[in-house]
Amino acid sequence: MESKRQKQVAETVRRHFSIILQQEGGYIYGPEVLVTVTSVLVTPDLALAKIYLSIYNTENKQAVILQLQEHIHKLRQGLAHRIRKHVRRVPVINIYEDDTLDEMYRLNSLFNKLDEIKDKGEGNPEDLPAVD
Numbered sequence: 001m002e003s004k005r006q007k008q009v010a011e012t013v014r015r016h017f018s019i020i021l022q023q024e025g026g027y028i029y030g031p032e033v034l035v036t037v038t039s040v041l042v043t044p045d046l047a048l049a050k051i052y053l054s055i056y057n058t059e060n061k062q063a064v065i066l067q068l069q070e071h072i073h074k075l076r077q078g079l080a081h082r083i084r085k086h087v088r089r090v091p092v093i094n095i096y097e098d099d100t101l102d103e104m105y106r107l108n109s110l111f112n113k114l115d116e117i118k119d120k121g122e123g124n125p126e127d128l129p130a131v132d
Contacts, residue, residue, distance in 0.1 A: 003044065009087060010040040013049050016082040017093070020075060028071050029064045033057050038098040042091060049091040052098035061097055068095050 002010075018037040025035055034056040041050045053068075055061040068075065072093065080090040 006042045009046055010042045012083055012086050014040040017079055020078045029067045033064055047091055049093050051093055052096050054098050054101055065097055
């Protein structure tokens with residue numbers, strides 16, 4: 001269970017880190033890639049923030065995460081500059097890819113295939129798509 005303070009710090013980090021990505025992101029991973037902050041989890045001692053990102057407009061999402069990891073020091077400095085009046089210690093940030101939307105689209109396509117098979121009247125188990 002997150003405390004009220006953890007939620008406050010997480011929201012502050014989320015808001016300000018997204019602004020930093022808007023300003024600095026184009027220099028790191030290019031202007032055509034869209035990166036959004038989906039959620040932030042902060043440890044109880046407020047020393048570590050796990051930042052989850054959704055990445056669009058690119059096939060190689062892991063490369064974007066690696067580029068952000070290379071510039072993590074600069075991103076943390078920008079975050080420190082923005083939130084230094086809100087927290088005593090600026091948390092160490094770790095960046096992770098949030099693939100919930102990709103998983104949602106994959107499941108949605110599986111359900112659509114099931115509906116198509118059902119509408120055709122073919123109820124054979126061999127015709128059902130394989131679940132990975």
